[in-house]
Amino acid sequence: MTRVWIQPVLLVLCGSLIAAGQLSSGAPAAAAAILVVFVLLAGVNSPLVFPKSISAPEARRRSAADGRPVVYWRPGCGYCLRLRIRLGRGARRAHWVDIWRDPAGAAAVRAANDGNETVPTVVVAGRPHTNPDPAWVREQLSRPA
Structure with a gap:
């Protein structure tokens, strides 16, 4: 912590x-x-600056229920900050997982990125996207479940 x-x-x-x-x-x-x-x-x-982080299993459960993206991030990451700022208020609709606080989240990011903890990694409908364009993520957040 x-x-x-x-x-x-x-x-x-x-x-x-x-x-x-x-x-x-x-x-x-x-x-x-x-x-x-x-x-x-x-x-x-x-x-x-970031919305409250939750655990990776909880984020996956919520995402399965409401269809919203899961964003894996870590403090100090410039790309994560860029994504957060570009999403604006819409960032609160995503499920955020701090990989430094959640070992399961870090493991999920490593599994998606050939063993690297590259963030932000955004998971939409079970598919990971590493450092996606913020406009694309905003579009995913605006889609109905």
Whole structure:
């Protein structure tokens, strides 16, 4: 669970160190701007940006019932973030599985990607799609079950 927060915490710490250096050299405005940028980067790379993750078996069960895609992701993944942002509010309709929190989810991603944990992997109707176009995923989310 703490592993997902490593990157955001490191971003805040690095930003704080750089801002402290700017502050000590007499540039408070630059220090504030740098700190704001690093805090925003930390927020965007945190699990807080993504819908609540569920377990892989639960996601598969829900997907079978409602026909919605299952999105396997991990914090700090730029491609996952791109997908999440491009889906907008529609992202909440998908079933999200954090592979760092769920070993079964990580295993499902490895099985779909020749042993690699390549994310985002989106499963629609039982077929995995690795790093699909966000417009395509949005289209899958808008389809009736």
